[in-house]
Amino acid sequence: MDVFACAGCGAELTAPVSRVALPVHTHYGAWEELHPPLMEPATYALEPRPSGPPWRSWDEVGEQLAAGQGVYLPQHSVSFGPRDRIVIAPGDSRRMAFIPEKCAGYCRGIDGRDGPNLACEDCGRAVATRMDDCGLWQTVWLEPDAVRRLPSGSPAVPVPGWDELDPQPYAVAPVELDGSWSRRWEAAVTVALAHLVVACEGRPVALPGPFAELLGDAVARHLPAGPPALAASLAGPGTPAGRPGGDVLLVPRHPVTGEPWRAPDGTAPVVPLDIGVWSHLALPRETSPLPASGTLPEGVLRDDYPLPLHPWCRFVPHDRAFRSTLAHLPGIRRPELRAYYDRYASGGAGAGGRAGVGDSK
Structure with missing residues (x-):
């Protein structure tokens, strides 16, 4: 497992975390709704594509330069933010404080429009961006040039192969x-x-x-x-x-x-x-209200079987x-x-x- 520390003063900014895959729904929430944390506790993921500000318009960028940023169709704007930003659950953050003048949002929280809005409490260096506005999964994004990854001292979590993984x-x-x-x-x-x-x-x-x-x-x-x-x-x-x-x-x-x-x-x-x-x-x-063999355990009383939920x-x-x-x-x-x-x-x-x-x- 790893911890991420401030690149300026070395203060540890996260709890011990293990790397997992970036969730495919990371950047896609439901408008006008508050969302739970994106990441499970004690995990982190990397966003390999450029993300966040600065943004440049498609007309300014052009097709060839946009392709270098991994964008292959015309967009309103193209991100020229850093690659490999680190995302963690807000509950795994440590020793960071808000930068008040960079906490703008749409209506219910902070959307990160102003760039890093969290600073290291020890040295004041801007190190991360908290995002929790409506339509956004709750996240803390550590800026890759502002933090260092260090071993936490806890044993590494083994990565199971497909033959070992129970889906x-x-x-x-x-x-x-x-x-x-x-x-x-x-x-x-x-x-x-x-x-x-x-x-x-x-x-x-x-x-x-x-x-x-x-x-x-x-x-x-x-x-x-x-x-x-x-x-x-x-x-x-x-x-x-x-x-x-x-x-x-x-x-x-x-x-x-x-x-x-x-x-x-x-x-x-x-x-x-x-x-x-x-x-x-x-x-x-499981589709049967009864065990495959035998009877229900002693002390378990059931007179119904929940039907599967259906969307409205x-x-x-x-x-x-x-x-x-x-x-x-x-x-x-x-x-x-x-x-x-x-x-x-x-x-x-x-x-x-x-x-x-x-x-x-």
């Missing part, structure tokens, strides 16, 4: 207790949808049963109609590897490394999916997550995807029916 505990239900869609699902499925569009080169695709039942209508609005050109399959540890040939595999991202699972033959294109979403879709779940509205892809993910996939520049992009950007039928692939940051 079941990672499963996340798609519906909240109030009947709304999980915000993590809304973002994670939409990010996977953008990857699916690129993997299928904008062609029709047949979805696997569980995916089609929950999300088929939403996917249909982002891919053209017609006889399926490809068949997508759920694949990963403990499941068949999917059909060979031109199939696309929906696979889990490793919770620690972030790498997608790969089929043994490695020939089919893969679409990485949040392991929590993938586990819910791909793995069997249809699934609507997170539009900003779709646009942003497409913009950061180099494959979107392929000629065969240009027609798809043009249809989607103009609100054409069969490609989402929404305007502006890059109309906001």
Whole structure:
């Protein structure tokens, strides 16, 4: 495990934390809602792409310079902030104080628009940015040039291989207790949808049963109609590897490394999916109100069986997550995807029916 210390004075600024994969829903929340912390306690992740201010307009940057920042479609603005910013849960921060004049936000908290707003209490150096406004997951972003990573003295948490990893505990239900869609699902499925569009080169695709039942209508609005050109399959540890040939595999991202699972033959294109979403879709779940054998334990009384929660509205892809993910996939520049992009950007039928692939940051 590691701790992060101030690069100026050496004061420890975090509790001991272990690195995990950056959650796919990191930058995509629900507008006008307060969100919980993004990261689990005692974990951290790195954002490899440039993030945060300064921002420069697309007209000023141009296509070639934007590509160097990892942006491949026109956007309202392009980040020229640092790479490899470190994100932790706010509860894991230590010995940092707010910089009052840099704590602007929209309406319910701080959105980080003014850059680092937390200073080291010992030396006053600006070291991190707290973000917790509506529509944002609660985070503290440590600035990579302002901190140093040090060993904490605690033993390192081993990284399990796919053969050792049990995906079941990672499963996340798609519906909240109030009947709304999980915000993590809304973002994670939409990010996977953008990857699916690129993997299928904008062609029709047949979805696997569980995916089609929950999300088929939403996917249909982002891919053209017609006889399926490809068949997508759920694949990963403990499941068949999917059909060979031109199939696309929906696979889990490793919770620690972030790498997608790969089929043994490695020939089919893969679409990485949040392991929590993938586990819910791909793995069997308890469906019986009685144990598989025997009876209920002594002292346990039940006269009902909770029905699975059902959403009170249809699934609507997170539009900003779709646009942003497409913009950061180099494959979107392929000629065969240009027609798809043009249809989607103009609100054409069969490609989402929404305007502006890059109309906001």
